[in-house]
Amino acid sequence: MSRKAPTPHTVVEENYVKFQHEFLEFLYAHLVDMRVIFEGDLDALLIFISISRYYLRDERANPDMDEEALGDNRHLTLSRIAELTGIPRETARRKLKQLESKGLLEKGQHDNWRLVVQDGQPVIRTKYEPVWQRVMQRLVKLVRTLRADV
Known part of the structure; x- marks a missing residue:
């Protein structure tokens, strides 16, 4: 009798504890690093x-596209940010200004x-840079661990 090829769902189900452990190890270490950069401010x-999600999505789809060519099509307004995150508008506005003052975000013309x-x-x-080197090392470890079973 032939055995059905495993689906991604069954592979995850069969390796749930291992995958969940590896994911939590990655997430934990990543959040610890991000806590330092964002000074403990989860919002x-x-x-x-x-x-960043929109930037990475577009960078992945078009790695050679420059910022000017993209225009404002991937940038989020305060209202959309508040809606996506569940953070009240005024709180989001303050946080955006803080991130702008840290030089991480900028406001576009619209x-x-x-x-x-x-x-x-x-x-x-x-x-x-040192944080991003650790992020890359963690990503490599996560991918290698997951790939071994998928």
């Missing part, structure tokens, strides 16, 4: 991540917020 981190990018890299990657 600021969530806002930064909400904006009240859209975006990552500050210099020389093709988000400033956070270069400003906190």
Whole structure:
């Protein structure tokens, strides 16, 4: 009798404890690093991540596209950020200003917020280089661990 090829769902189910452990190890270490950068401010981190998601999505789809060519199509407004994160608008506004003063975010011409990018890299990657090296090492470990079973 032939055995059905495993699906991603069954692989995860069969390796749940291992995968969940590896994911939590990654998430824990990542949050510890992010706590330092964002000075323990979870709201600021969530806002930064909400904006970063769009940057990374577009960078992944178009690695050679420059910031000017993208215009404001991937940048989020205060209202959209508040909606996505569940953070009240006034709190989100304050956090955006804090992130702007740290040089991590900037406001576009249509009240859209975006990552500050210099020389093709988000400033956070270069400003906190040791952190990003640890992030890369953790990602490699996570991918290798998960790939071994998938």
